[in-house]
Amino acid sequence: MDHLSFKTTHVNKANAQKSWVIVDASVAPLGRVCSQIANILRGKHKPSFTPNSDCGDNVIVINADKLRVTGKKMTEKVYITHSGYPGGQKRRTVREQMNRDSRRVIEHAVKGMLQDNKLGSAQYRNLYVYPGTEHPHEAQQPVAIELKNL
Numbered sequence: 001m002d003h004l005s006f007k008t009t010h011v012n013k014a015n016a017q018k019s020w021v022i023v024d025a026s027v028a029p030l031g032r033v034c035s036q037i038a039n040i041l042r043g044k045h046k047p048s049f050t051p052n053s054d055c056g057d058n059v060i061v062i063n064a065d066k067l068r069v070t071g072k073k074m075t076e077k078v079y080i081t082h083s084g085y086p087g088g089q090k091r092r093t094v095r096e097q098m099n100r101d102s103r104r105v106i107e108h109a110v111k112g113m114l115q116d117n118k119l120g121s122a123q124y125r126n127l128y129v130y131p132g133t134e135h136p137h138e139a140q141q142p143v144a145i146e147l148k149n150l
Contacts, residue, residue, distance in 0.1 A: 034106060038110050041059055043055035057126070058142075067106065078092065
């Protein structure tokens with residue numbers, strides 16, 4: 001019975017084939033780019049996707065300072081942090097955050113799209129965001145990919 005001879009393979013940390021990819025953040029709005037990045041980090045674009053293991057690729061995001069947002073999000077979307085002390089709440093709009101550190105906007109959006117457990121933290125560590133076009137990962141020979149369904 002040849003049709004029953006297929007074996008299901010489960011990817012784990014030892015046999016995951018991770019590659020390096022480059023994504024340009026200036027090609028689409030924030031949410032559309034970050035959802036594609038989160039899928040690549042999780043490994044959902046691979047036929048060997050296993051939901052309980054880190055089988056995604058390493059992602060290099062360039063041009064974070066040329067990021068686009070739609071509507072009034074630049075002035076009305078607010079990032080809130082709290083130091084833990086009374087009166088320690090800080091508010092920052094997307095425009096203020098982009099002027100301060102544009103990488104944080106992409107990192108915050110992608111982190112919110114990953115799982116909230118140890119696996120999501122491990123996948124988040126495979127994300128590298130840079131404000132310009134230069135990055136120090138040329139030795140890994142990353143492949144530039146075009147994002148689909150934007």
